[in-house]
Amino acid sequence: MRFHRKGEWRIPILSEDVLPETESLKQTPLHALHVELGAKMVPFAGYDMPVQYPMGILGEHQHARAGAGLFDVSHMGQFRITAPSYDAAAAAIETLCPNDFRSLKSGQQRYGFLTNPKGGILDDLMVTRDGEVLRMVVNAACKDADYGHIAGHLPAGCKIERLDDFALLALQGPKAGAVVARLAPASAQMTFMTGAKLEIAGISCYATRSGYTGEDGFEISVPNTSAVNFARALLQEPEVKPIGLGARDSLRLEAGLCLYGSDITEKTTPVEAGLSWAIAERRRKEGGFPGDAVLQKQWAEGVSRKRVGLLPEGKAPARAHTEIANDEGREIGEITSGGFGPSLGKPIAMGYVATASAAIGSAVNLMVRGKALPARVAKMPFTPHRYHRN
Amino acid sequence: MGTIRYTKEHEWVLVDGDTATVGISPYAQEQLGDVVFVELPEVGKKIEKGKEMAVVESVKAASEVYAPITGEVAEVNNALTDAPATVNEDALGKGWFAKIKLANKAELDGLMDEAAYKAYVDGLH
Numbered sequence: 001m002r003f004h005r006k007g008e009w010r011i012p013i014l015s016e017d018v019l020p021e022t023e024s025l026k027q028t029p030l031h032a033l034h035v036e037l038g039a040k041m042v043p044f045a046g047y048d049m050p051v052q053y054p055m056g057i058l059g060e061h062q063h064a065r066a067g068a069g070l071f072d073v074s075h076m077g078q079f080r081i082t083a084p085s086y087d088a089a090a091a092a093i094e095t096l097c098p099n100d101f102r103s104l105k106s107g108q109q110r111y112g113f114l115t116n117p118k119g120g121i122l123d124d125l126m127v128t129r130d131g132e133v134l135r136m137v138v139n140a141a142c143k144d145a146d147y148g149h150i151a152g153h154l155p156a157g158c159k160i161e162r163l164d165d166f167a168l169l170a171l172q173g174p175k176a177g178a179v180v181a182r183l184a185p186a187s188a189q190m191t192f193m194t195g196a197k198l199e200i201a202g203i204s205c206y207a208t209r210s211g212y213t214g215e216d217g218f219e220i221s222v223p224n225t226s227a228v229n230f231a232r233a234l235l236q237e238p239e240v241k242p243i244g245l246g247a248r249d250s251l252r253l254e255a256g257l258c259l260y261g262s263d264i265t266e267k268t269t270p271v272e273a274g275l276s277w278a279i280a281e282r283r284r285k286e287g288g289f290p291g292d293a294v295l296q297k298q299w300a301e302g303v304s305r306k307r308v309g310l311l312p313e314g315k316a317p318a319r320a321h322t323e324i325a326n327d328e329g330r331e332i333g334e335i336t337s338g339g340f341g342p343s344l345g346k347p348i349a350m351g352y353v354a355t356a357s358a359a360i361g362s363a364v365n366l367m368v369r370g371k372a373l374p375a376r377v378a379k380m381p382f383t384p385h386r387y388h389r390n
Numbered sequence: 391m392g393t394i395r396y397t398k399e400h401e402w403v404l405v406d407g408d409t410a411t412v413g414i415s416p417y418a419q420e421q422l423g424d425v426v427f428v429e430l431p432e433v434g435k436k437i438e439k440g441k442e443m444a445v446v447e448s449v450k451a452a453s454e455v456y457a458p459i460t461g462e463v464a465e466v467n468n469a470l471t472d473a474p475a476t477v478n479e480d481a482l483g484k485g486w487f488a489k490i491k492l493a494n495k496a497e498l499d500g501l502m503d504e505a506a507y508k509a510y511v512d513g514l515h
Contacts, residue, residue, distance in 0.1 A: 001399050001400055001401060001414055001418055001446065001453050001454060001455040001456060002399065002453055002454050002456070003418075003421055003422070003451075003453055051450075052423060056423055056424050057423055057424055057448070057449040057450065058424040058426075058449060059424075061449075246423070246449060246450055247449075249450070250449055250450075315427055315471065316427055316429060316447075317426065317427055317447050317452070319451070319452060339449060339450065340426040340427070340447070340449050342449065347427075369429075369445065
């Protein structure tokens with residue numbers, strides 16, 4: 001048999017000519033801990049990362065849905081953008097992103113993306129207002145490009161810093177709130193998409209109540225030098241188990257969340273991707289971001305394809321790049337993420353289809369190994385979000 | 391029953407008379423992780439050594455299983471359709487994929503015995 005592990009974790013935009021095999025992989029501050037915990041390590045976005053621990057992807061997935069899972073996401077990029085005021089920093093970022101960041105109050109977090117002049121997505125990201133500072137978390141594979149792009153467009157008096165001395169850990173699951181509240185009682189006041197400085201196990205950190213699993217949880221930025229002690233303190237809590245990138249991917253797919261480089265790319269717009277909800281009315285009207293005219297035209301006239309959820313009717317998973325055809329056998333799109341949804345016990349996928357076939361319940365065929373497998377366009381998320389809202 | 395033999399692609403073959411039972415090795419299932427789907431060949435299909443015979447899918451990826459020998463599919467393990475995790479639990483037993491009516495017994499000579507396969511797998515690390 002042939003294992004498909006080598007390419008499996010390579011982000012599509014990082015083709016082999018961009019990242020030669022010989023280039024040594026970077027390590028996060030938790031690398032030795034992953035190895036100690038028995039993780040299987042794989043290359044991901046230039047880092048040697050844990051794809052799974054001895055529990056296995058299925059078990060880890062179920063654990064994050066039932067308890068609390070600890071993820072090392074230190075490979076992601078953390079930036080700090082400062083200006084004479086928060087508003088000046090947010091206004092500068094709004095020239096690169098279609099989202100509304102100026103209206104954030106301190107401690108609020110918002111999802112957004114960088115766009116190109118064609119309205120395509122350069123990266124998706126999280127912005128948090130921390131007093132007068134704008135904090136940003138971006139994807140690992142894009143962080144160098146994002147930094148250069150943002151740095152090259154900031155006005156005088158506005159500065160971007162890479163927080164390379166900080167690790168990022170996520171604690172996700174229905175018991176994450178109780179675990180963090182035990183170690184940092186102040187966290188109990190935090191709701192979904194807010195951020196605050198906390199002290200956890202004696203370590204000062206910046207936490208946001210957000211994540212990439214559809215569950216309640218936190219993403220916590222800690223100094224590299226404290227990362228191992230911090231992770232060990234969380235792993236000592238009875239509800240907490242380490243979770244690898246394998247389950248991170250199946251969890252986010254069930255939650256209907258996009259993977260940059262697969263579901264959203266430079267060639268997909270936020271309108272096609274169904275992410276218009278992240279663009280406030282003020283920005284839609286005013287524009288003033290790369291690709292504004294393209295997106296305004298798409299809002300006015302509609303789009304020819306849309307990102308949708310797909311539920312295969314059989315048991316065979318349909319993977320990324322699988323062709324989607326209509327009943328007459330005509331190609332109408334392509335799967336961008338697909339696999340097995342452990343919480344549903346059956347295959348799930350997302351992809352782009354022609355708008356005529358994008359309605360919930362539309363019957364389509366997935367062309368897997370030369371066979372047409374029936375599937376239906378389905379509502380996402382596949383598993384309900386369970387965020388800790390007000 | 392005869393002795394178990396392995397391919398370099400991590401399939402196993404156990405010959406009984408003119409028929410061979412085939413599956414994937416414990417090493418292969420461990421490398422794959424949790425198996426969530428198995429696509430088996432149809433009974434009666436002629437298969438050729440080294441060509442794709444089945445597909446096994448983990449949570450993350452699909453992998454082809456190659457025919458370790460040439461012959462005709464006599465029986466497939468339909469129990470894997472409802473319980474694909476059997477491949478993880480008992481790769482050399484209840485997790486078998488298919489029984490093949492052998493076309494050329496001499497092909498077996500090119501396969502590794504248990505000791506040779508173990509040495510081969512150890513050499514992969």
